[in-house]
Amino acid sequence: MQQLYNNIYVSGQINPQDFPALQEAGIKVIINNRPDGEEPGQLDSAAAAELAQQHGMQYHYLPMANGQPLPDNLVADFKAVVDSGDDKVLAHCRSGMRSSVLWALGQVAEGQVTVDEAIEAGQGAGIPLHNARPMLEAAR
Incomplete structure (x- = not known):
């Protein structure tokens, strides 16, 4: 888990054993952007939602499939x-x-950060957002 910006953290796939540590770290909201069934054995959204509830966290399933167009309202729902x-x-x-x-x-589209600031935030979290520059520029 890496801090991306202010109160937002990002990570790869989480597993059932991660929930106590997430709770201890003060995570109150989980957003799952991984479609169910993307990889064999991954924690599915229904089980993750139940685990989140058991650990006092909100859970939001907002999947984004690799290589597919963004679903309508996904960015707005994530930002909300x-x-x-x-x-x-x-x-x-x-x-x-x-x-x-x-x-x-979401942040660039609303003018809350610049494209360069978004890319720097990604770099600080170990995420190479420079590859997304054209998409971010188009969102302005």
Whole structure:
């Protein structure tokens, strides 16, 4: 888990054994950007939602498939969850890249960060958002 910006953290796939540590770290909201069934054996969204509830966390399933067009409202829905309060939010996918791109698109589109600031935030979290520059530029 890496801090991307303020209260938003990103990570790769989480597993059932991660929930106690996430709770201890103060995570209050989980956003799952990984489609169910993307990889054999991954934690599915229904089980993750139940685990999140058991650990006092909100859970949002907002999948983004690799190589597919963004679903309508996905960026807006992601941003609404992130902006809904000051709680620590963990967004995850396979590597953290899709979650970081969704965050960056929403922030850049609303003028809350520049494209360069979004890319720097990604770099600080170990996510190479420079590859998403054309998409981020188009979101401005």
